[in-house]
Every structure is written in C-alpha cells, then in structure tokens.
Amino acid sequence: xxxxxxxxxxxLMGISTAAVATPSLLKTASAxxxxxxxVVVGSGFAGSTVAxxxxxxxxxxxxxxxVDPHASHVSCVMSNLVVNQQLSMLxxxxxxxxxxxxxxxxxxxxxxxxxxxxxxxxxxxxxxGQVISxxxxxxxxxxxxxxxxxxxxxxxxxxxxxxxxxxxxxxxMKAISGGDTFVMTIxxxxxxxxxxxxxxxxxIADMMKKKxxxxxxxxxxxxxxxxxxxxxxxxFSEIYGGIVEYIPNITIxxxxxxxLIVYTxxxxxxxxxxxxxxxxxxGKIITDLGFNTVAxxxxxxxxxxxxxxxxxxxxxxxxxxxxxxxxSGHMANSQAKICADAIIRKIANRPLxxxxxxANLTTNSACYSPITDKTATWLTAGFAYNKIEHKMKAIxxxxxxxxxxxxxxxxxxxxxxxxxxxxxxx
Amino acid sequence: MKKYHFTHFIGLIFALxxxxxxxxxxxxxxxDTVRLLASQCAQCHGTTGNSLGDFDSIAGExxxxxxxxxxxxxxxxxxxxxxxxxxxxxxxxxxxxADYYANLPKISNEYKKDEVDEEDKYxxxxxxxxxxxxxxxxxxxxxxxxx
Numbered sequence: 001x002x003x004x005x006x007x008x009x010x011x012l013m014g015i016s017t018a019a020v021a022t023p024s025l026l027k028t029a030s031a032x033x034x035x036x037x038x039v040v041v042g043s044g045f046a047g048s049t050v051a052x053x054x055x056x057x058x059x060x061x062x063x064x065x066x067v068d069p070h071a072s073h074v075s076c077v078m079s080n081l082v083v084n085q086q087l088s089m090l091x092x093x094x095x096x097x098x099x100x101x102x103x104x105x106x107x108x109x110x111x112x113x114x115x116x117x118x119x120x121x122x123x124x125x126x127x128x129g130q131v132i133s134x135x136x137x138x139x140x141x142x143x144x145x146x147x148x149x150x151x152x153x154x155x156x157x158x159x160x161x162x163x164x165x166x167x168x169x170x171x172x173m174k175a176i177s178g179g180d181t182f183v184m185t186i187x188x189x190x191x192x193x194x195x196x197x198x199x200x201x202x203x204i205a206d207m208m209k210k211k212x213x214x215x216x217x218x219x220x221x222x223x224x225x226x227x228x229x230x231x232x233x234x235x236f237s238e239i240y241g242g243i244v245e246y247i248p249n250i251t252i253x254x255x256x257x258x259x260l261i262v263y264t265x266x267x268x269x270x271x272x273x274x275x276x277x278x279x280x281x282x283g284k285i286i287t288d289l290g291f292n293t294v295a296x297x298x299x300x301x302x303x304x305x306x307x308x309x310x311x312x313x314x315x316x317x318x319x320x321x322x323x324x325x326x327x328s329g330h331m332a333n334s335q336a337k338i339c340a341d342a343i344i345r346k347i348a349n350r351p352l353x354x355x356x357x358x359a360n361l362t363t364n365s366a367c368y369s370p371i372t373d374k375t376a377t378w379l380t381a382g383f384a385y386n387k388i389e390h391k392m393k394a395i396x397x398x399x400x401x402x403x404x405x406x407x408x409x410x411x412x413x414x415x416x417x418x419x420x421x422x423x424x425x426x
Numbered sequence: 427m428k429k430y431h432f433t434h435f436i437g438l439i440f441a442l443x444x445x446x447x448x449x450x451x452x453x454x455x456x457x458d459t460v461r462l463l464a465s466q467c468a469q470c471h472g473t474t475g476n477s478l479g480d481f482d483s484i485a486g487e488x489x490x491x492x493x494x495x496x497x498x499x500x501x502x503x504x505x506x507x508x509x510x511x512x513x514x515x516x517x518x519x520x521x522x523x524a525d526y527y528a529n530l531p532k533i534s535n536e537y538k539k540d541e542v543d544e545e546d547k548y549x550x551x552x553x554x555x556x557x558x559x560x561x562x563x564x565x566x567x568x569x570x571x572x573x
Contacts, residue, residue, distance in 0.1 A: 056473075057461065333469055341462045350458075359453035360463050360519060364511060366470065378507050382514025400510030412507075415479025416470055422478050423468045 036062045036347045039124045039132050041112050041285065042140035043068035043096055045075075045329035046318025049336035049424045050138050055103040058344055065106040065132060067124065072096060073425065074162040076193065077329045078417050080203045080370060083159065083170045092162065094425035102426065108132075115289055117314050136343050138306075138315045139299070140332070141283025143192050148278055152257035156274045160192060172273045173204070178212030183262060183271035185252060186220040187279040192319050192327045194227040195379055197277060199369035202232070204275075205240035206372050216243055217269055219250040219262065221279065228369070228401050231377050235405070239372065252276070280327075282320035291316070298322030303392050304361060304385060305342035305352050306335060313346075315339050324391045325383055326365050333424050334363035361385035363392055368413035371405035376413045378402045455522055463519060464526040470511075476533040486532025493524040 038054055040047045043066045051064045072095045081087040099105040110128040115137060124132045142161065159169035176182065182204050186197040201218045208214035218236070225232050225246070236244040251265040260274040281287075281297040292300040292310045299316035301308055303323055306315045317339045318332035325331055338361065342352050351357070366380045382398030385391075402409055455463060467484065471477050475485030484492060497520060499512045515523070 053465070057458075330469055334466055337462060337465045341458065345458070354456075356453050356455050357459050360455045360459050362463060362466055362514060362519075364466055364469070364514060366507060366511065380507050380510045382511060384514065395514040397513035398510050400505060400507065403505060411480070415477070415481045418479040419472045419477055419481060420469050423473045426473075 036136070037134040038062055038064050038136045038138060038343060039122075039134040040064065040066045040138045040140060041068075041124070042066075042142060042283065042318070043070070043073050043107070044140060044142055044318065044332065045077075045424050046142075046332035046336045047138070047140035048073065048094070048096075048099060049333040050140065050317060050340050051105045052099055052103055052424070053337055053340035054343060055105055057340060058347075060104055062344070062347070063106070064104075065108060065134070066096065066099070067108045067110055067112055067126060067132075068096070069109065069111045069127075070163070071109050074166065075329065075421065076160070076162045076196075077420065078413075079159070079162040079166045080196075080200050082166050083173060083200070084203050084207055084373065085170065085174075086373060089167060092166075094421065098426050112285060115314075117311055120313075122313065136313050136315070136346070138317060138339060138343075139283070139285060139320065140316070140318045140336070141285045141320050143280045143319045143327075144282065144284045145278035145280060148252055148276065149254040150257055151255040151276060151278065155257040156255055156260065156276050158277045159275065160196075160277045169273075169275060173207055176208075176211070176214070176273050178208070179214050180208075180211075180272035181215040181217065181270065182208065182273045182275070183217045183219065183260075183269045184275040185250065185262060185277055186218065186222065187277050188221040189226050190327060191277070191280045193367070194326050194328075195232075195367060195369045195377075198225060198228070198232040198235075199371070200275070201244060201246075202235050202240065202369075202371045203373075205236075205243045208243055209240065214243065215245065216240070217271075218244060218246045219252075219264060219266075219269065220246065220248045221250050221252070222248060224248050228377060228379055231371070231401065231405065235371055239405075252278075280319070282316070282322075286316065286320055294322030303390070304338070304358060305346075306339040307342065315343070324393065325363060326381065328365050328367060329424070330367060330420060331363065331365040333420065334365065338363065358385050358387055361392075364398070366416065368409060368416055370410065370413065374407055374410055375405040376402075376410040377405050378409050378412070454518075460522045460526055464523045467523065467527070474533065475527045475530045483532065484527040485530035487528055489524055489528035492528055493521060496520045496524055 040051045047066055051066045054062045054064050072093050075092040078087060078092050082089055082092060096107040100107055108126065110126040112124055113127050114125045116123040117137065122134050122137055124134065124137060157165045157168040159165040184201060201216055205216045208216060236246050247266060253263045255262050255276055260271045262269050262274060262276060282299050286299050287293065291308055294300050299308060299321050301316050301321050306317045306321060308314045308316060317335045319327040345352050362382060362384050364382045368376045368378045370376045379401045382395045383392040384395055386393040470481050471484050475483060477483045496512060497517065499509045502509055
C-alpha cells in the first residue's frame with residue numbers, strides 16, 4: 001500500500017514510457033518512498049473536479065479523499081430555475097457516491113476542525129474525530145459572508161450557497177402575491193457568479209409579472225451593473241419596466257430580519273420577501289487556519305498551481321482563491337484541473353514552471369443566464385497565464401456576451417449545464 | 427493506426443514549422459500539458475469529448491475536419507460563444523487540442539441519450555454496503571502519445 005514502485009509511477013504519469021524512462025525521475029520517485037495521498041476539503045465544483053481528475057489522470061495511483069459536511073452537493077448553477085420551479089432540487093443535486101463508484105474517490109461526511117501542515121506528512125483533523133494523514137491538501141471551501149447587523153439567513157435567505165437556502169427562497173416565492181415587493185441586495189464585487197444576482201432579479205421579476213405585477217427592488221453595492229450591462233439594464237427597464245427598480249451605490253447598515261426591512265445609505269426598504277446576498281469572502285476555514293489572504297478576503301495562491309504562497313503542498317481552488325479570474329462553478333472546474341495537473345507533476349518531480357507548461361496554461365469561464373422563463377443570454381471569457389504579471393490574464397478577443405436574450409440560448413443553457421455537471425460530478 | 431500516426435507526425439512537423447517560424451518551439455506542449463489544455467474544453471463538451479447535451483461531441487472526430495472548423499471559427503468574428511472561446515487559443519494550441527480529441531474514442535449517440543435520461547444516475551441514494559473491491563486492472567489508458 002505504501003510502496004510507490006516503478007509500475008505505479010508509470011501509471012501515475014499516464015504518458016508514454018519514453019518520458020518516464022529517465023533514470024533520475026525514477027530514482028527520485030522510489031527514493032521518496034511514499035504513496036501519494038490527497039485530501040480535498042469541500043466537494044463543490046472545485047473540490048469534485050480536482051478529486052475526479054487526480055484519480056483520472058494518475059490512473060488511480062493517487063489516493064484521494066474528499067471531506068464535506070454534506071452527503072451531496074447542490075449546484076448554484078441552474079439554481080435560479082429551482083427558485084422559479086422550472087427545475088427540482090433533484091435536478092441540481094449530485095451525490096458523492098458517483099465519484100466514489102466511478103473513480104474510487106473516497107468520501108467522508110464531516111467538517112474539518114484543523115490541519116497540521118507543517119510536516120511533510122500532513123494531518124487533517126475532522127469534527128467526527130477522524131484524523132487523515134496525507135501528502136497534499138486541497139481546500140475548496142467556497143464562500144462565506146460578511147456579517148450584517150440583524151441579518152438572519154433563515155428569515156432573509158441569501159440562496160447564494162445552494163441547498164436548503166434555495167428551497168427557502170423558492171418557498172417564499174411560492175407564497176408571495178401579485179402586487180408584493182421583493183427586495184434583493186447585490187454584494188460588492190468580486191463575488192460568486194458576476195451575472196447571477198442580475199439574473200435572479202430577472203427571474204424574480206418574471207415571476208412577479210406572472211402574478212400580475214409587483215415590485216422588485218435591486219439594491220446594488222456596486223456603482224453600476226458589473227457585467228452584461230446593456231442586457232440587464234435593458235431587461236430591467238424594458239422587459240420588466242414598471243416592476244424592477246435598480247439602485248446602485250448602496251451600503252447596507254443593518255437588516256430587520258423579523259420585519260423584512262433593510263436599512264441602507266439611501267434609506268430603508270421594506271419587503272414582503274427579502275433576499276440579502278452579503279459581500280463575500282473565502283470559506284471560513286481559510287482564515288480560521290490562519291492562511292495568508294489577498295485583501296483580507298481570499299486565499300493568496302500561485303495561479304500556476306493554486307498552491308498557497310506561504311504554505312507548500314496546500315492548495316486553494318474555486319471561489320475561495322484570490323485570483324484575477326471571475327468566481328463561478330465553471331471557473332472553479334477550470335482551476336481545479338490546473339491544480340490536479342500541478343499536484344501530479346509535483347509527485348512525479350516534474351516542473352510546474354517549465355516554459356511549455358506556462359505558455360499553455362489556460363482557463364475559461366462560460367455562463368448562461370435566464371432572462372425570462374423561455375430566454376437566456378450567455379457570457380464567456382478565456383484566460384491565459386501571463387508570465388510578466390504572474391497572473392491569469394483575460395484574453396480580450398475571447399470576451400463576449402449575447403446581444404439579445406433568446407430561446408436558443410435558453411436551450412443551450414441546458415447543454416452547457418449537463419456537460420458541466422458531468423465533467424465535475426460524474 | 428500506424429498510418430494515422432505517421433500522417434500526424436508529418437502534420438506535427440509542418441505545424442511546428444508554420445507556427446514556430448521553422449524551429450521546434452520551446453513552448454511546444456508535452457503530453458500532460460496537452461491533456462490539461464484539452465481538458466478545458468470538457469466543461470462544455472464532456473469529460474471524454476462525448477457531449478451529453480446538444481453541443482457537439484468532439485471525440486473521435488476526423489482530425490482535419492476538427493482542426494479546420496476550429497481555425498475557421500478562430501478567423502470568424504461572429505458573436506457566438508464558441509467563436510469567442512476559440513479566440514483564447516493559438517493556432518498551435520488548436521492543433522494539439524484537435525489531435526487530442528481526434529484520438530479519443532467516440533461513444534455512440536444512443537448510449538449518450540441513455541445517460542442523459544437516466545435521472546437515477548445522479549439521484550441515487552448512498553449505498554448501504556461499503557465493499558471496496560478495487561479492480562486494479564490496467565483499464566484503457568487515455569494515452570494518446572505513442573509518437
């Protein structure tokens with residue numbers, strides 16, 4: 001079990017024998033004398049993708065254990081279609097048993113209480129009392145929220161971490177009546193899924209329209225619509241004119257969760273349904289464990305590997321990471337692949353910063369947003385590693401968005417999400 | 427198979443000549459770098475290049491046709507998602523991506539439709555028994571570089 005022999009090494013590389021026949025590489029591997037073990041904390045888009053690809057690309061040589069407090073992952077992607085009941089919770093829920101059965105990814109349902117990462121052999125201490133020893137740790141804990149005085153998420157859902165919160169918002173929207181007021185707040189950028197809050201406003205406005213009218217007040221902590229500005233401002237003023245009121249440059253002072261009132265720098269707003277999405281930061285475990293952060297919010301990582309800059313062999317991927325890239329499930333999947341490749345190279349003692357690797361390091365994000373119950377838009381961006389700036393830089397020619405919302409884009413949204421879910425969770 | 431690889435070998439040399447001004451570039455990706463590069467298409471085209479939705483399946487497609495299509499889209503400024511995505515890659519990178527997917531096995535549409543319709547696939551309950559019978563057999567590698 002602990003013998004990392006030549007046969008395993010060749011399997012690990014999964015590439016031609018010519019590349020692995022080099023004596024020095026083999027010597028290093030066998031001298032290392034360990035069986036590579038990776039623990040992944042968090043089983044969302046980032047965690048699941050990295051776990052799957054570590055197994056897939058190492059031909060099952062690497063032992064991978066995913067730890068998450070939930071038995072399944074509920075996707076934020078497509079979750080606004082659960083809010084409007086076009087989809088069910090089952091459509092966006094992915095059991096961890098799939099990766100276990102298909103790729104042998106181990107899964108432990110528990111939170112992490114602490115990590116000992118100082119030694120070469122790391123230890124992950126779980127809330128359930130277990131201690132897992134490993135060689136590499138990938139943290140993919142998603143997002144956590146800034147505190148807002150008076151905010152109770154059970155009465156004022158964010159529905160920005162999918163699961164029970166999604167159901168809560170869906171149920172509140174089942175109960176809302178025509179003529180009622182829906183108030184939502186949009187967090188300060190950067191946040192998870194740039195078009196998402198504006199998409200939600202559209203989906204909610206569409207629901208209110210069908211109920212005979214009402215108001216959707218969109219309180220944006222940003223100075224303007226931060227993405228697909230033309231599309232969403234057109235949606236707010238034309239498609240949902242008379243329903244949506246968009247107010248930028250908001251700061252939130254407090255929330256009265258019992259009476260559903262949000263107090264801001266531009267006055268108080270009373271709601272029949274209140275949806276506050278607080279400003280984000282990395283999943284709590286990042287700061288709880290004392291890792292360095294960028295802007296006090298995001299894990300400080302190396303974009304060529306997602307390894308923490310101050311902690312070797314510990315990686316942070318997905319929304320928690322501090323990068324120049326947007327935060328989304330699609331992007332988390334993209335980053336996770338770079339991380340999996342980096343870990344495999346580290347194990348096999350191959351350079352992460354070879355010219356050929358850095359010249360071909362790319363990620364991409366793509367996203368479809370429903371605008372009505374039949375139409376959607378799309379948004380896309382490609383990134384490549386820029387050696388001079390040491391970051392993933394957006395490639396201007398690859399940035400694009402739909403000119404119009406359309407039924408074809410709505411249909412494509414399902415093609416995109418089906419494949420994204422398969423690539424990530426299956 | 428041998429003939430296919432010989433043709434590709436010639437193509438590779440040609441590609442490197444055309445795109446690297448006559449020298450084998452230091453940035454020519456190694457097989458694992460190609461695998462990583464190509465894996466960034468999987469979010470929309472599926473892990474194995476066999477798409478579950480209506481987006482094209484790209485596994486096992488004819489290399490020349492695939493590359494032609496990618497290069498056409500790269501040259502076309504149409505405002506469409508794939509036309510935009512492709513602008514993020516160099517011609518050399520597209521060569522390697524096309525080669526990677528052309529070499530992957532195509533799975534028939536029939537099989538793929540079954541996967542899509544089978545909701546149980548991703549809604550099944552956690553299993554009671556936890557046998558860990560790991561088949562350690564050398565299953566089909568996705569090695570694509572016998573060059």
